[in-house]
Every structure is written in C-alpha cells, then in structure tokens.
Amino acid sequence: MAPRKKRNLDIWFIHPDLGIGGAERLVVDAAVGLQQLGHRVTIFTSHCDKSHCFDEVKDGTLTVHVRGNTLIPPHLFHRFFILCAILRQIHLTLTLSSDPPPDPSATTGPPPTDPLYPRLPPPDVIFIDQLSASIPILRILYPTTKILFYCHFPDKLLSPRNHPLAHLYRLPFDFLEGYSTSKSHCLLVNSLFTRSIFAQSFTGIASTPRVVYPCVDTFPPPTTLPIQPPAHNHLTFPNLLLSINRFERKKNIALAIHSFSLLPRTLRHASSTRLILAGGYDPRNAENAQYHLDLTKLCDTLGLQHATCKNYISALSLPDSVDVIFLLSIPASLKAELLSKARLLLYTPSNEHFGIVPLEAMLSCTPVLAVNSGGPLETVVEGETGWLRPPDMKEWSAIMKKVLFEMSDSQIRIMGERGKERVEREFSKEKMAVSLQEVMLEMLEKDMGEPLFGVGELGVLIGVVMGLVAMGVWWFL
Structure with a gap:
C-alpha cells in the first residue's frame, strides 16, 4: 500500500499521570517521535511532578499542560483509586474547552503566544491511553476530531477482586470501560498477546485493534558512571x-x-x-x-x-x-x-x-x-x-x-x-512514530469508529456515571 500524503497534524495526548512508568515512556516516545515528524503535539495530564518525570518533559522538549487536578484527589484515604482517576480525567476533559488560569507551574515547554491562555482550536487527533472513560465526552466536545485509544492492557484485569463486594463494586467500572473504549475511532494495542486478551475481555467490541509496538531509543544519549570502577569488582x-x-x-x-x-x-x-x-x-x-x-x-x-x-x-x-x-x-x-x-x-x-x-x-x-x-x-x-x-x-x-x-x-x-x-x-522510536502517523492519517481519511450513541445509550451512560459517584460516596460514608 502506498504511503498516504503527509500533512502536519495538531495532536493532543491525554494521560492520567505523567510519571516515569512504562506507559509514560511510550507516551513520551510517541509524542517526541510525532513532533520530530513535523506535527504539533500537546500533552494534557492530571499530574506531572517535574522532579519525577522523563527528561523530555523536564527540559521543555514537549509541551505539557496539567489540568483537572483541582477538584478530585487521586484517592480517598488510599481507596477509590479508579473512581477518582475517572472523575479526574472527566474534569481534565471538560477543562480542555475552557480558559485555564495562567499558572506557569502547571505547564512545561514553550509558553503560549497569548499570556491569557486562549482556548485551543480543536485538534485533528486525540491520543488517549490507560483510561477510556472520557472518550464519549471528547466526541461530543470535538465532533470533528478523531479519537485514538491505546490499550496497554484491559484495566478490568488489573484490579484485585478478592471479595464478592469488590467484584460487585467493579461491575459499573467494567461496563464503562468497555462502552467508552468502543467509542474511539481507532484502537491500538502494544502486542499481539494484548490483542488476544483484549478480544477475550471485550466481546462486545467488534473491531480488531491494531498492534503498534512500544519502542526503545536506538540512539541513546551517552551515560557515565558516578566514578570509574576499579579493575576488580x-x-x-x-x-x-x-x-x-x-x-x-x-x-x-x-x-x-x-x-x-x-x-x-x-x-x-x-x-x-x-x-x-x-x-x-x-x-x-x-x-x-x-x-x-x-x-x-x-x-x-x-x-x-x-x-x-x-x-x-x-x-x-x-x-x-x-x-x-x-x-x-x-x-x-x-x-x-x-x-x-x-x-x-x-x-x-x-x-x-x-x-x-x-x-x-x-x-x-x-x-x-x-x-x-x-x-x-x-x-x-x-x-x-x-x-x-x-x-x-x-x-x-x-x-x-x-x-x-x-x-x-x-x-x-x-x-x-x-x-x-x-x-x-x-522497535525504533522512528518506526513507532511513522506507524502512528499512518494510522492517524488513515483515520482522517476514513469514517472509522462506531456511532457515538445508540438507542438508550446516553441514558445508560449518565446512569452509570451517577451510579459510580453514588457508590463511591456510599462506600466512603
């Protein structure tokens, strides 16, 4: 298949916590790779500690905005992590269409041209990973934007369920994960193995995710040890x-x-x-x-x-x-x-x-x-x-x-x-970036993804979100 005609895209990344884990390494590598291909890349996250993040975030190589971190804490007394994570992502999503306060500590990378932080125009593509809950909201807010979801592994399989109540507690989250994931325009996974697990976990999703492998930096910067080791050690x-x-x-x-x-x-x-x-x-x-x-x-x-x-x-x-x-x-x-x-x-x-x-x-x-x-x-x-x-x-x-x-x-x-x-x-960063670019260009050319809402789906979705909040309040009290 002949490569698609190249054009520079406006791409947003949405990631829950931009720390130093494997998922964060993939997001940073993908963002840097796409930026090097000439695309305009912006990362939005609910948390980014400048003392605990990758160098590309620290040194301003990437533009990072921290939003959605003022109303909901990451957890409530070390419980309700998933509920808080979903609510924080929804909060972040809703702030994308509003004017954020000019807080320099919440932004890394080149400063915006307008000090009042004007509203950003809709991007061509939004890359979202780990949490899919806000995908339906993004499709409402940005109807012309294509949504790409990268699944590292189904979240429903990562949570312990050692008690029947824990299983019951997870049911609405599992439903929301499956529903919201299905509403992306394109699904990607990190391996054929994850794709097989994805198919078993989300039997209601008809589309088959594509595989885009994570990468390593094949031109790593030179590193030096703190001191030269002795000959015998x-x-x-x-x-x-x-x-x-x-x-x-x-x-x-x-x-x-x-x-x-x-x-x-x-x-x-x-x-x-x-x-x-x-x-x-x-x-x-x-x-x-x-x-x-x-x-x-x-x-x-x-x-x-x-x-x-x-x-x-x-x-x-x-x-x-x-x-x-x-x-x-x-x-x-x-x-x-x-x-x-x-x-x-x-x-x-x-x-x-x-x-x-x-x-x-x-x-x-x-x-x-x-x-x-x-x-x-x-x-x-x-x-x-x-x-x-x-x-x-x-x-x-x-x-x-x-x-x-x-x-x-x-x-x-x-x-x-x-x-x-x-x-x-x-498995080079360059190959991953080119693969993502090809997927994004195809998304923009074709009508991909399921319709946003079927009969009754909007009411079900609102009910699930309200149920999650009510369940969390009840459990907490």
Whole structure:
C-alpha cells in the first residue's frame, strides 16, 4: 500500500499521570517521535511532578499542560483509586474547552503566544491511553476530531477482586470501560498477546485493534558512571547473569535464583559467575520490601551468599564470596553499564503484556532468556537473539550453563549483534512514530469508529456515571 500524503497534524495526548512508568515512556516516545515528524503535539495530564518525570518533559522538549487536578484527589484515604482517576480525567476533559488560569507551574515547554491562555482550536487527533472513560465526552466536545485509544492492557484485569463486594463494586467500572473504549475511532494495542486478551475481555467490541509496538531509543544519549570502577569488582566480572525487574511477586524473580542455584558451585566460583538482581524498589511499597526480604531468605535456604546494595559505590566493594547481588532502584547510567556487561539477561515474568527490558538488552548486544509467554514471544527470536523457555528452573539452568560454559565469546557476540539489528529494525522510536502517523492519517481519511450513541445509550451512560459517584460516596460514608 502506498504511503498516504503527509500533512502536519495538531495532536493532543491525554494521560492520567505523567510519571516515569512504562506507559509514560511510550507516551513520551510517541509524542517526541510525532513532533520530530513535523506535527504539533500537546500533552494534557492530571499530574506531572517535574522532579519525577522523563527528561523530555523536564527540559521543555514537549509541551505539557496539567489540568483537572483541582477538584478530585487521586484517592480517598488510599481507596477509590479508579473512581477518582475517572472523575479526574472527566474534569481534565471538560477543562480542555475552557480558559485555564495562567499558572506557569502547571505547564512545561514553550509558553503560549497569548499570556491569557486562549482556548485551543480543536485538534485533528486525540491520543488517549490507560483510561477510556472520557472518550464519549471528547466526541461530543470535538465532533470533528478523531479519537485514538491505546490499550496497554484491559484495566478490568488489573484490579484485585478478592471479595464478592469488590467484584460487585467493579461491575459499573467494567461496563464503562468497555462502552467508552468502543467509542474511539481507532484502537491500538502494544502486542499481539494484548490483542488476544483484549478480544477475550471485550466481546462486545467488534473491531480488531491494531498492534503498534512500544519502542526503545536506538540512539541513546551517552551515560557515565558516578566514578570509574576499579579493575576488580563484581559489576565487571565476565560472567554476569542479570535480571532487571520491579521487586513484585508477579515478576517471579525467584525463578532466576532457583535456576542459578542449580549451577555447580565449583564452576560458578572458578568462573567468577554472579547473579545480579536489579530493578525498581520503593521502600514505602510494602510489596517491594517484603518480596525483597523473601528473596534474600530464599538465597539463605539455597546456600547462596547475597548482598544488597542501595547505591553504585557500595556495590564495588563486595567480598568475592557473594553469589547474588541485589541492586535497588539503579540509575540509568548503571542500568546501561550492566546491560552492556552481562553475559545473559534473565526475563522471568510470565504473560507480560509486552516487556521493554528484553529490547534494551538486545540493543546492548546481550542475549535474552525469557519465559515463553506474553510479549517476549514477539520480541525474542528463539536461537537467534535468545531463548524462550517455560518457567522451569531446570530448563533455565541448562540455558545458563550453555551460555556461561559452552558457548564461545564469538558465538555470544554474533547472537548479540542479531538482537541489536532486530531492535533497530523493528522497535525504533522512528518506526513507532511513522506507524502512528499512518494510522492517524488513515483515520482522517476514513469514517472509522462506531456511532457515538445508540438507542438508550446516553441514558445508560449518565446512569452509570451517577451510579459510580453514588457508590463511591456510599462506600466512603
């Protein structure tokens, strides 16, 4: 199919909380990529902490407006997160057509030409992700604008339902998610795996979402470590096995420890083999703290010497007897260094929606061992850029042994180069931006999406929104 005629578009992004998570990384990469293609991009969000966001937001590369954050808090006594998130998004949506106060702290990027913040003209396309609740409202407010919804994963599958009342409480939210999602002009997902789950979760939506993969920066800026490491330290040993994940149970980091423990002790010590478990850790998060403690106890049970380091400097002075190193909340510079030095990346989660870490490893010419489910099935090529195995410790240990003691350095290098070529070819920021541009141009050419309201739908929608508010007030009182 011939590429569509290029024209510069006015594109808005609507995102709930512009922090530093995976969804936020995708939004920032998509916005920057489209901006570099010549489109005018503006991001609207209900929250953006300039000390806790990506550099492109901090340095003004992107124009970001914070709105819809003055009436509804993010939660009520650490409850009702989804209700508050929906109401905050609706509030944000309603402020788009009104004149916001001239609050410099609520805006990043180039200042508007008019200091009174005049009303913005309707955009060509609105890109919205995570929450779909405001899509019907957006279609009413901007009838000529096309609405694109990017589904990272169905929200209805991410909420715990450990009690019948919790299931009952979620019913109206689930209905609203399905209804509002169906009213977008175009649906995108981050992987074929997510598309299959989407189809199972929203049986009433006839259209099939398209896949636009997340990306990594194939031209990352150079990073430097805080200090030059000594020649002899655990972070530069030749046989490093690396896992990078948040310290959460669903990431199944224990699989890496169990598999590592099956390697012969004499071989491990003779070859200076170490297992490094790095990733996101928030001491205020009870699950992070408890899971880290459980993993250290597992090491004790398996007879593995371990050490926990909270900064780069402390990791340089560990005794040689340490087998497993826990690195908590590593900076980007250390993450890049570890990825470039590791012999093998261990990606332990099952049914991961997509998984960006395997791409980062392959970009660093490091082979990947991942669980054979979810997103890694679409990123890791068996036997060429890494291996895909069930979460069985014996099978994982066999691959570790092969990589550490049986494959030559040249074989590892060739596999790593294939991985890097694959990432640069299929998962670059430039390719994602061009894919989004093609989708948006097609949306503007065709009459896509379902009619906004069918018979009785408006009344049902109003009833659901009022019911959500009433339920939240009742539960709170």
